[in-house]
Amino acid sequence: MAARGTVDSEGTREMKHGVLLLAALVALAGCRSSETRTARRAGDRLRLFAETIRAGEQIIEDALVSLKAMRENPEADQTAMFNTFRNEMALLEDLTRKSRSRGEAAVEEKEQYLEEWGRNLESIQDHALRETSKERRREVKRAFAEVLGSFETARSSFRPLYATLKDLRTMLANDLSAGGIRAVEGTIATADAGAIQARKDLAAVRQQVEDLAEMIAPAKDEDDR
Numbered sequence: 001m002a003a004r005g006t007v008d009s010e011g012t013r014e015m016k017h018g019v020l021l022l023a024a025l026v027a028l029a030g031c032r033s034s035e036t037r038t039a040r041r042a043g044d045r046l047r048l049f050a051e052t053i054r055a056g057e058q059i060i061e062d063a064l065v066s067l068k069a070m071r072e073n074p075e076a077d078q079t080a081m082f083n084t085f086r087n088e089m090a091l092l093e094d095l096t097r098k099s100r101s102r103g104e105a106a107v108e109e110k111e112q113y114l115e116e117w118g119r120n121l122e123s124i125q126d127h128a129l130r131e132t133s134k135e136r137r138r139e140v141k142r143a144f145a146e147v148l149g150s151f152e153t154a155r156s157s158f159r160p161l162y163a164t165l166k167d168l169r170t171m172l173a174n175d176l177s178a179g180g181i182r183a184v185e186g187t188i189a190t191a192d193a194g195a196i197q198a199r200k201d202l203a204a205v206r207q208q209v210e211d212l213a214e215m216i217a218p219a220k221d222e223d224d225r
Contacts, residue, residue: 002089014059026076036218042113045106046213052102053206055097063088063165064195070172070181078176089169096162103151106209108118110144113216140216161194 041064066085070078117137168184168191175183 009064027086029225038109038113038116039216039218042106042109043213043217045102045109046209046216049099049102049106050206050209050213052095052099053202053209056092056099057202057206059088059092059160059196060199060202064192067168068192071185072186074178074181079183082172082176086173088170089165092162096193103222107148114141114144139210143208143215144211147205147212150205150208154198154205155199157194157198160192161198164191164194 063085066088069076070081070085089091114137117133121133121137122132123167124133164187170188171184172180176179190193
């Protein structure tokens with residue numbers, strides 16, 4: 001009987017150990033799932049931001065095409081061409097607002113992502129792995145900082161262009177005569193030159209944002225592919 005009691009006791013201990021191990025694994029899985037969701041959200045925010053920038057690049061090009069068409073075809077239907085330009089400006093204004101809000105959302109999600117990553121670092125028992133994760137986090141943080149720096153550069157070249165385009169819209173709305181078109185030829189040329197730099201800077205920051213989204217995005221499961 002004593003032997004059987006010993007066996008039962010050992011079996012109970014093994015069962016308890018098994019339950020505790022299972023509970024630990026479940027908790028760990030939940031933690032990883034949370035971290036993965038945070039990384040995925042941050043990546044999604046960045047991709048949405050990049051899509052907004054790409055759309056802005058295209059609208060800038062379209063608006064300049066419309067303005068140059070007005071300049072180069074003074075005898076054509078200026079009202080129709082101006083209405084096209086005005087519609088493109090409305091889209092650009094909307095994208096500018098979206099870019100601001102989506103950029104702010106991406107930054108906020110980034111802060112949450114890095115904060116959660118930092119909290120979880122100390123739970124890594126293996127020293128080498130912990131240091132590797134710390135270095136990886138530093139790399140991601142640097143990449144975020146580079147994106148913000150490039151975004152400021154793009155904003156610096158976009159702002160004067162945006163202001164000029166709005167001024168052109170206001171002026172042409174009041175004077176679509178041949179004389180009015182000739183009067184803004186130089187301003188259209190200035191806007192065209194500014195658009196080249198602005199689109200170049202926007203393309204650069206968009207590429208960095210896309211690369212960063214890819215850098216932090218969790219590998220897709222087979223079901224997601």
